[in-house]
Amino acid sequence: MNIVEKYLARAAGLAQVSPGQDIRCKVDLVIAHDVTGPMAAQQFEKIGIDKVFDPNKVVIVVDHIYPAATVQARKMQLIVKDFAKKYGVTLYDKGQGVIHQVISENHGQKPGTLIIGADSHTCTAGGYGALGIGVGSTELAAAMATGTIDLEVPEVVEVYLTGSLAAFVTAKDLILTLIRHFGTDGLTDKAVIFSGPGIADLSKDERMTICNMGIEMGATISCFATEEKAVNVSETLTVELANIVPSAACPFSPGNVKPVKEIEGIAVTQVVVGSCTNGRLSDMEQVVSILKNHNVHADVNMLVVPASQNVYDAMEERGYCKIIRNAGAALISPGCGPCFGAHLGLAAEDDVVVSTTNRNFPGRMGSRQAQVYLASPLTAALAAVHGRLVDPQGIQSWEVK
Amino acid sequence: MEVIKGQVWVFDDNVDTDQILPGYAMAESFETLGNFAMAGSNIPDFPKRIKKGDIIVAGKNFGCGSSREQAPVALAQAGISLVIAESFARIFRRNAINIGLPVLNADLKDKVKTGDVISVDLEKGLAVLGNNSFEFNPLSENVLLTLNAGGLINRVRQELGVV
Missing domain, CATH: 3.40.1060.10 (Aconitase, Domain 2)
Structure with a gap:
């Protein structure tokens, strides 16, 4: 068996599993956020039991719309807060950061830990040795009740x-x-x-x-x-x-990827650095390597969103925050930020955005016409100072023309 | 589960959940999600144009992207009775079944057009348009169990003996 099969077999209490097999796995951690959590809470209440399978294994993180951008968003925060209190589960509701980063920092799991998350990017957990599987709110509610999930071995x-x-x-x-x-x-x-x-x-x-x-x-x-x-x-x-080579996903699909060299020169009006994809300290190092010597271009709004308070703390200790601010970029409090078009930097129809996030579907960051390019923090920061897409490998010196 | 009959709305490949239910709409109350169904697609006034029981027919990878269950909920609330696609993203497919919205793998995108009325028998695996019929793999027993229970929550209630 490979590592996926070994871990799934362990979770299912079986000696052996093979692709296509239907198994029922015990889950080690069940996670949700302020957008998927309220619906999961509502569905959990419909089941009609008075406790979750293990309060120590359920975590809710308010990260998607924090601080609340609308009254309804605030109501959703309060729904998960009430749920956490009622069932004694762990809640991060002070803007501690993006769910996947917060989990990685505070719930240091053993290798092979099975994490079920009501967020498609729960797969991020593979980066530190866990098995993360994204589900919807109803399946999450079922997992909170039963402590299990039915899977087909992939x-x-x-x-x-x-x-x-x-x-x-x-x-x-x-x-x-x-x-x-x-x-x-x-x-x-x-x-x-x-x-x-x-x-x-x-x-x-x-x-x-x-x-x-x-x-x-x-x-x-x-x-x-x-x-x-x-x-x-x-x-x-x-x-x-x-x-x-340095690459970017062009509008309107993460699969529409080209070498940055082939799309050099495209004018850019907004740059976003952050998210569960690229909002960590090493990402911020890439940004600061550019911004320490150069200012953000006059035609560009640059938004920098640390993935967590811990990342933010480390940035402050290293002097990154001041460098970023002084270069003309705006630091936004940790969370999902503008990644999914709910708040904090929506793009208009004529905007051309370079973002370190993970999706550039039509309308993902605002207007359906807004052009979003997904790229590395280095490519994003270079675009911010040049006002256009520039291939990091083509730069002989950091001189900005 | 009876035969589903409805008017078809054809969509292309890779309709993602941001198009089915845009991010901004997730800050709206659950009861109003149907008003935003397909608001991010090329038919932004979709809820006003459809009738209860209508059917979506799409190409590959329908429902890719965000895991938001609000997407299938919005479609169901707006009146959609069935989504047929050449293929689905895994999370969307499971979400739809879990809330009791049938989804069917069949490549009908180029065989029907918006406005056609089709009848679909999920258990027999047969779609009928006028004199033409199209066969496909019927839904699995496990999926039918969830759909016939009215969704996953009811199934869990049965399994936990709450009912």
């Missing part, structure tokens, strides 16, 4: 990585390149395991960025191998990391 696709990334090329460029290869539904109902000698150099932050966007290929589970080569896989794609 077929596994292996991505075997060799070598190491070139200078100015990031984990984001790698995952975007993979989404281009597999397509936005290429891994639907499957799991992806990243393996090979190339994974040794990838940090936890980078692994979380890579696993985060597994869902953008349709994958049920994304994770990193604990052994050199995965077994029992349906397909292996070998990727030499040195061949990866």
